[in-house]
Amino acid sequence: GDSVTQMEGPVTLSEEAFLTINCTYTATGYPSLFWYVQYPGEGLQLLLKATKADDKGSNKGFEATYRKETTSFHLEKGSVQVSDSAVYFCALTTGGNTPLVFGKGTRLSVIA
């Protein structure tokens, strides 16, 4: 079945460091790909998405590019802030009424 694999956390970075969180997927068909973020004590929020190969999703300084050849959707940010500390989830759906399939999440801690 469809699945998403994320890098294990936690990831601890200093403020202004470069962030990469790896995400790879296995899916039948051509999935849409998502990154969700969960801040402490809150539910998940959609951060960005990409619906076809080579699309780049971006929001709040975060970017991810849909790479069909490597089945990847890595999340990047050039300069993280303390306020970016959260759990990040990669997810996919293959369209229609298929549900979202989530990865296990990667906890990011940014220290000043």
Place this chain on the structure above:
Amino acid sequence: ETGVTQTPRHLVMGMTNKKSLKCEQHLGHNAMYWYKQSAKKPLELMFVYSLEERVENNSVPSRFSPECPNSSHLFLHLHTLQPEDSALYLCASSQGWGSSYEQYFGPGTRLTVT
């Protein structure tokens, strides 16, 4: 209140108790979802309701019983739970049922079964 709200935020219950989780969405959406979030595991979709009818039930044990009395409210009734049911239970809603609709999540209910 705006968005998706869940009550209670924290719940501790014994294995013989009966309790209910409540979710309310103020977004005018037609689809609502229950997810289970356990440590170091992917989010698990439990139930989906679209226009108050259940459209997805992912092999969830019968000790979890959902109820959707209208498009704004969703309940999860709990009885004779097991310690492994301890988790964060997230509710979500979307404008429609399908992958093209963004889901909006509530803050969750942290459930501990003793």
